[in-house]
Amino acid sequence: MIAYVILLLLKLTLFVIPLTGSVSVEIGHGKPAYVSTSYSNWYPNKINDGNINSCSHTGSQISPYIYIDLEGMYYIERVEITNRGDCCQNRAIDGVVRIGMSDDVLSNTACGEPITESEVNADLLLVRECRKSVLARYVSVSIENNNGWALNLCEIKVFSEVTLYNNRCYKVSDTPKTWSDAKAACESQFSTLLTINTEDERTHLTSLMPSSSFWTGLNDIGQEGNPEWLTSDTPTYMNYDIAESGDESDDMDCFRIAANDGSLRHAYCNSEMQYICEKKTIAYKIYEFTAQNKSPTSEYVLRSLFATTPGTCSLECGNVDACSSFSFNIETKECTICTSTGQDGELTDAENVDFYLVTFSEEMCTKFN
Incomplete structure (x- = not known):
């Protein structure tokens, strides 16, 4: 299967008046939170409820983690973690903050270095600055070693300029x-x-x-x-x-x-x-090639146009809210934007035409500078 990831980004040379300073906004509060394993009544949603005196806790296991689903895609500026204050602060040592697009959170990009023992001993607030070029929906803290301990933290705050x-x-x-x-x-x-x-x-x-x-x-x-x-x-x-x-x-x-x-x-x-x-916002869509020599029947066609490649055709689909799929004629370069979901009866035989289906769609913000 061939997957196309389409991001509509503009690269232009122009005179830009800088926004100069900007206010970081906390975007993780109240969003869905999860733990690798649950423990008693130390529920996942305590990690981002705004109360640093209520904490989230995993069970004892190899590589425990806690994560937040931001339910949207953001360029993350920093992550602030409040460690548990009454005991067990050392369980945050070697903690890794990860941000990315995968709900397999241990595979996402690390944000800063692992948490050190000296940091844990110095303060309950642990901060990691992130590279703003990394697009992320999921933010996690994990202990990626084999000590078999639990992970307990009281708050994770996620900040973005947008x-x-x-x-x-x-x-x-x-x-x-x-x-x-x-x-x-x-x-x-x-x-x-x-x-x-x-x-x-x-x-x-x-x-x-x-x-x-x-x-x-x-x-x-x-x-x-x-x-x-x-x-x-x-x-x-x-x-x-x-x-x-x-x-x-x-x-x-x-x-x-x-x-x-x-x-x-x-x-x-x-x-x-x-x-x-x-x-x-702009549309972030992932397409997969699902059928060869197939095109949607006329009732599912929104419009047709010329496109140089399947990627160019997918950009056109990304600009149309109702677009669920597109077909591309590799000889004539005709791009057909459509609403078909690829079910039986929605496609017809068409020589030299490849059919692509939207398998994931999300709204996102491009950068302001």
Whole structure:
């Protein structure tokens, strides 16, 4: 079987306005957690419940591990581990933090060096910096030796500069800029200043913010008293406050969101504030070659186009949400995007045509810089 892994990434030479400093966001809280073997009531979900006084525990075994499924793909910046404080700290010695795409967590990439005895003796907080180039869904801590001990830890926190929510990627900058400079910085990173579409999104974003106010893309520069978002989307969320008469509202054409209550209010555009950049997720899809000399029947065809290779055809499929498969004619280079799942009756004979099926699909964020 031939598997194609498709990541839609842009490599362009351009002038980039740096986002400079950014705020790391904890992305592992409350996500599904697992242990290699369970032990009494020291449940896996205690590892990321935000309480450093409740701990997770494996049974005694060779190479025990605890891991978190982030339920999405992220570039991990660092992992913070809180060791158990009442006893047994030495069980974390030789612990290895691993990040990657496989739920066979011991096969993923190591993040930093193994935990040392001197670290364990010095502090309960153990930190590992990760290479941001490694895309990861799973984060684990494991003891990869043959001592047969249990592993017990009280908290694992996972940090990324980018967070994913409801098919959107967000990056929080900690460098204050004017509204126009913040807009330019986001646009140079193929993103826009924040757009809020729903109350749930507003609540989620407020939870990411430090105690400050942040610029959004909402503004009434074009027409006073008629605010619009920068994005080409049509948001449904328009719950904002406009400065009342006497507050020099003519000069307050840009909107900020407050971290303390998530309110959207007028502000002077030349004020300097932190800001949030936003862009859409892209599809990460894995395809497998499943049939030779087969093409989908007409009712499953979304569209056809020319493509130079099966890989190029798969990129087109990745850009279409409804695409479940594609076929590629190796002679004519015709690429057919389709919804077929390859079941009996969905395919027809077609000479020189290979059929590829999507076997895995996930949303992901590309880097902002």
